[in-house]
Amino acid sequence: MKIYSLVTVLFLGLMLQGCFSHKVERVGTEENIDLSGRWNDSDSRMTAEAMVDQILGGTWISNHSGDTGKKPVVIVGLVYNKSHEHIDAETFIKDVERAFINSGRVRLVQAGDKREELRRERAAQQEFASKETAKKWGQELGADYMLNGDINSIVDSYKKEKVNYYQVNLELTDLETSEVVWIGDKKIRKYIRN
Structure with missing residues (x-):
């Protein structure tokens, strides 16, 4: 009976010690932390920034500005996905939209559900x-271009090693003519050893 009680006390002590060893630390959102090797917030942010840099470096923007004298509306x-x-594409989309706005080189309009909410x-x-403060119908800014794309992945694994490969493809299309004016991609490869 004493041995059973001693084992129980030791077991409970070890369990409590495990509970007290949990530690949470706040880190900067710009710090890259990759615990699992899966797509994460750093991948989303870095990919969005790289893609917007590619988009804004394309000839389409100078062609548009030269033709119209105005910033393109995207x-x-x-x-x-x-x-x-599971990748929440919405966080990636928000990172892209933020990078567009911060660039100051294009104008951005709402899409999808948010646009419908504005209309309601x-x-x-x-x-x-x-009557003086009600916003008028028919004054929305029409987009010149639409950005669409997809996030793809390939997994290669053998025994305790794995490579997660991600490729994000984006296309910018002229809404009036359906002409694709820019295509770009960003690739990420992660090597994971267990």
Whole structure:
């Protein structure tokens, strides 16, 4: 009985020690931390920045500005996750939109559900806001170009080694003519040993 009690006390002591060894540390959001080898926030941010640098370095932007004398208006459409893992493409899309806005070289308009929410608000204003402050219909800024793409992956593994390969492909299309004016990609390869 004493041995059983001693074993129980030791077991509970080890369990409690394991509970107290958990440590959480705040780190900067710009710091690259890769625990699993899967797609993460650093991959999303770095890929978005690299892709927007590629887009803004393309000839399409000077062609547009030269033809119209204005900044091009861009809408970011869907980026499909075709990878082997769950990737929230919305965080990547937001990183791309942020990089566009921060560049100051293009104008960005809302897409999808957010645009519909704005339209519902504008409709409500027609009924509930004063005539002087209600926002008018038909004043939306029309996009010149739409950005779409996909996130793909390939996994190669053997025994305790694995390579996760990601390729993000984006295309920028003229909305009026359907002409593809820019195509780019960003590749990431991660080597994982267990």
